[in-house]
Amino acid sequence: MGFLQKLMGNHQAIVVDKVVHDKETFWAWFQAQSAVFHHAVIMHEQIETEFFDPLSAWLERMHDGIYFLAGEAETGVAELIFTAEGVYKNFAFIEDLVATAPALTGWRFVALKPACPVEGFGINMGERTYSDQTMQFYAREQTRLPHNVDITIVHSDEAATEEQLTSGVYVYLDNLLGEWVAVTQIDQLHIIPPSVATQPLLPMADLLPYLQQKHAEWQQAYAHVYHNSDQDDFVSFEGEAENGQLIVGIIDSTLLAWPHKPSHPWMLTLHIAYDGNGLNGMPSKQVYQHMEAFEDAVMAELPEHEGYLNLGRETGDGVRLVYIACKQFVQATRVLERLMPRFAQDMSIEYDLFQDKYWQSLQRFEHMGTEAD
Numbered sequence: 001m002g003f004l005q006k007l008m009g010n011h012q013a014i015v016v017d018k019v020v021h022d023k024e025t026f027w028a029w030f031q032a033q034s035a036v037f038h039h040a041v042i043m044h045e046q047i048e049t050e051f052f053d054p055l056s057a058w059l060e061r062m063h064d065g066i067y068f069l070a071g072e073a074e075t076g077v078a079e080l081i082f083t084a085e086g087v088y089k090n091f092a093f094i095e096d097l098v099a100t101a102p103a104l105t106g107w108r109f110v111a112l113k114p115a116c117p118v119e120g121f122g123i124n125m126g127e128r129t130y131s132d133q134t135m136q137f138y139a140r141e142q143t144r145l146p147h148n149v150d151i152t153i154v155h156s157d158e159a160a161t162e163e164q165l166t167s168g169v170y171v172y173l174d175n176l177l178g179e180w181v182a183v184t185q186i187d188q189l190h191i192i193p194p195s196v197a198t199q200p201l202l203p204m205a206d207l208l209p210y211l212q213q214k215h216a217e218w219q220q221a222y223a224h225v226y227h228n229s230d231q232d233d234f235v236s237f238e239g240e241a242e243n244g245q246l247i248v249g250i251i252d253s254t255l256l257a258w259p260h261k262p263s264h265p266w267m268l269t270l271h272i273a274y275d276g277n278g279l280n281g282m283p284s285k286q287v288y289q290h291m292e293a294f295e296d297a298v299m300a301e302l303p304e305h306e307g308y309l310n311l312g313r314e315t316g317d318g319v320r321l322v323y324i325a326c327k328q329f330v331q332a333t334r335v336l337e338r339l340m341p342r343f344a345q346d347m348s349i350e351y352d353l354f355q356d357k358y359w360q361s362l363q364r365f366e367h368m369g370t371e372a373d
Helices: 023-043 047-062 088-099 162-177 179-184 204-222 285-301 330-343 360-372
Strands: 067-074 077-083 107-111 122-125 128-131 135-139 150-155 188-192 234-240 246-252 266-273 308-316 319-326 348-355
Touching: 023 047, 023 067, 023 077, 023 088, 047 067, 077 088, 088 107, 088 179, 088 330, 088 348, 122 162, 128 162, 135 204, 150 162, 162 179, 162 188, 162 204, 234 308, 266 285, 266 330, 266 360, 285 308, 285 319, 285 330, 330 348
Parallel strands: 077 107, 150 188
Antiparallel strands: 067 077, 122 128, 135 150, 234 246, 246 308, 266 319, 266 348, 308 319
16 A cells, blocks of 8 residues: 555644653553554544554653654554654654564554655645656756755746745655655755756656765765864864853864865754853853763763764853764764753753754854864
8 A cells, every 4th residue: 555545643642641751661552552553543443542642642751753654554464654754853762662662463663754656656735736747856966065965846836936835845755755865865955846947857756866876975985984083183262242241162173174074964063051140151160060071971972983073162151062073863862862861950951963964054163174274
């Protein structure tokens, strides 16, 4: 049965009181209810109350932002797909959840949405159809950034704006390519009508092979490239925030000038907020020690030889930002989700994660790297 022919169950979880983080407890509960769940999915009987609602409630107990799709994959086999709806931070939790699933007769558990065949696949959203009959694409090659994957999607609706098309295009690509490929192998995505296209249009069937080719080129060039910072140069700097409070920092100037940035294409930024009142925006001695201990703990579990580079940090105006370039991101999110609660005493810790093959988010520091050469 085709992917969108399955019975969809993409539901926000209902509110529950008790918090349960343990995956084993979840699967023990699921196994006890599996016969009821299986009947509801296969027979489509009372599926909202018997399956969607209780499963949504348990997922919400464990982790925010986990959704699911369910349907009959083949005769008598219920397939349950856990999805993060493209949110990188939740990929690790979903992979770990499925890895701990029990073997249950009549069930198949899948981490992240799989890819669909191009032919015959499409979705309807609002007044528009998104399929290989209404969409084409082209890729814009960038000489200065050769490993950047810049895709332009061309939808046949000439009157539609990019804003009107965005949701439908993203949902279509998420299912066409599979969730992992859709959100990790496209750097820039543009959506336009046919009248403004600047290159010949290609069929959607060519998109996945193109992405696979670009990823293979990246792997050949950078998969085995690592860096040892023992001999690196570092530049310290000082400035002022807009409110006049002090900002200080240190940056690895050797890495800023490093020609192999795409080998570590994921930018992880730690945001550590603290109370800097009365200290010109700076942390107290105790908070400073806690921040140092947290950063040391993170880098101890994300070492350079495994593909994680601490590029530097800046502190001031009540926040410390730590910049870490990563070869891959899933393990980094596992480490952070485990460590952050341990260090959230007198500071608030969050993080951003995004693909940035050429570290363009750090362009304001580039002159420091140039000067260090």
